[in-house]
Amino acid sequence: MVEVGALVSSIKATVELAKSAKDVNDQAKLNAAVSDIMEKLVAMQSELFAKQQENHTLFEEVKQLKEKIEKDKRFDQYQLEKTALGGYVLTLCDSNSSENHPKHSICPSCREDGRLSILEEGTYSFNCQVCKYTAKIRQVPPIRVSYPR
Ligand SMILES: [Zn+2]
Incomplete structure (x- = not known):
């Protein structure tokens, strides 16, 4: 040099x-x-x-x-949240949500790669369509099979 x-x-x-x-x-x-x-x-x-x-x-x-x-900087408006079953998601802070920017969660795994991927919120889990990350929200009820008598 x-x-x-x-x-x-x-x-x-x-x-x-x-x-x-x-x-x-x-x-x-x-x-x-x-x-x-x-x-x-x-x-x-x-x-x-x-x-x-x-x-x-x-x-x-x-x-x-x-x-x-x-x-x-885009990630600054999200905070880490734990689901009831111990999964983690990054959720938009209340102060940053509005009618045009509704509350949602993004994938913590994609965030590590600098990607902002909005998680799909299902009945039992949050799912990332990009990296397949999953955070369980509640247990899937056991399947009851009824046999005809
Ligand atoms: Zn992801």
Whole structure:
């Protein structure tokens, strides 16, 4: 990783070199100084390019993190709730529910993957249609089979 401070120092040193080179009368010394300056400029150009690449990578990372944070905010309006049979669901807080946004529960398993999946509320359980997560609400009554006498 190229440090910006080192790059700035390098630029300053090259400028100083150029300043002192303009007072040189000896052609051989002048040629050497110009060659030295050119070499330093090429090195700085490649360092700047590396810096630009690095900035681009960081910029992309920040952008992705911001998007993730923004997406995760949707889950802030839900709270974890335990069903009577010990299953867990994330239920919309009362303060966030309204006529256009009725109370519902979402899948805690999908939430871990950053997905907001609304659970289907059945008579006996909450069911996720995406990952098949199930949270039991009440026991399914035993099936009574009556035989004809
Ligand atoms: Zn799910």
